[in-house]
Amino acid sequence: MRIAVVIPTLNEAGNIGKVIAAIPPELNAVTIVADNGSTDNTVAEATAAGAMALHQPQRGYGSACLKALSFLANLPHPKQPDVVVFIDGDCSDDPTEIPLLLQPIVSGKAELVIGSRTRGNAQPGSMTLPQRFGNWLATRLLYRFYGVKFTDLGPFRAITWQTLQHLQMQDPNFGWTVEMQLKAAKARICCTEVPVSYKRRASGKSKISGTVKGTILAGYIILRTLFRYR
Numbered sequence: 001m002r003i004a005v006v007i008p009t010l011n012e013a014g015n016i017g018k019v020i021a022a023i024p025p026e027l028n029a030v031t032i033v034a035d036n037g038s039t040d041n042t043v044a045e046a047t048a049a050g051a052m053a054l055h056q057p058q059r060g061y062g063s064a065c066l067k068a069l070s071f072l073a074n075l076p077h078p079k080q081p082d083v084v085v086f087i088d089g090d091c092s093d094d095p096t097e098i099p100l101l102l103q104p105i106v107s108g109k110a111e112l113v114i115g116s117r118t119r120g121n122a123q124p125g126s127m128t129l130p131q132r133f134g135n136w137l138a139t140r141l142l143y144r145f146y147g148v149k150f151t152d153l154g155p156f157r158a159i160t161w162q163t164l165q166h167l168q169m170q171d172p173n174f175g176w177t178v179e180m181q182l183k184a185a186k187a188r189i190c191c192t193e194v195p196v197s198y199k200r201r202a203s204g205k206s207k208i209s210g211t212v213k214g215t216i217l218a219g220y221i222i223l224r225t226l227f228r229y230r
């Protein structure tokens with residue numbers, strides 16, 4: 001199984017190298033850091049750790065992910081991945097748990113696997129109260145609108161390459177995760193969740209929950225995306 005690990009980043013120097021180093025070597029994964037215009041040493045640290053760095057100057061979480069997908073789609077077919085894993089570059093997610101996400105795909109039980117922080121072991125303080133409420137509200141709306149039960153919109157996830165191409169992802173911002181889940185629900189794609197660990201970011205400030213403005217903006221974009229595809 002060919003695995004690509006996509007890490008969207010923005011100013012994650014001091015963190016990104018640790019994330020890459022913790023990816024289990026037995027996966028033989030291709031690691032792609034989709035950098036969103038970092039002004040620190042993120043790119044240098046990523047390449048030094050053995051990752052491939054792509055530059056995406058257009059800001060937005062989804063924009064960085066779309067840059068990586070465009071790169072993968074342009075590879076010769078034999079080099080395209082079977083599965084794509086998305087993980088953040090701030091050390092909040094645990095890369096050693098990637099095999100947990102892959103297991104339902106390998107066994108043929110799912111095509112999209114979400115790493116659920118709410119079902120797993122979330123370190124106290126790793127998610128703010130607005131984040132928890134927004135997550136709760138969004139997953140309830142996903143069930144109400146699309147009839148699919150999720151407990152989290154977490155960024156740590158695995159999806160088959162064929163399914164990912166079928167979904168035709170578009171959102172350039174924080175609506176990326178919920179867009180993937182609702183499109184999968186509408187397409188009747190088999191999805192599941194696995195409990196994962198979640199820690200406070202190792203250093204720096206979160207681009208979403210680090211400011212009141214960031215939290216409100218992310219919440220607005222997620223809700224807008226939910227209603228947009230209804």
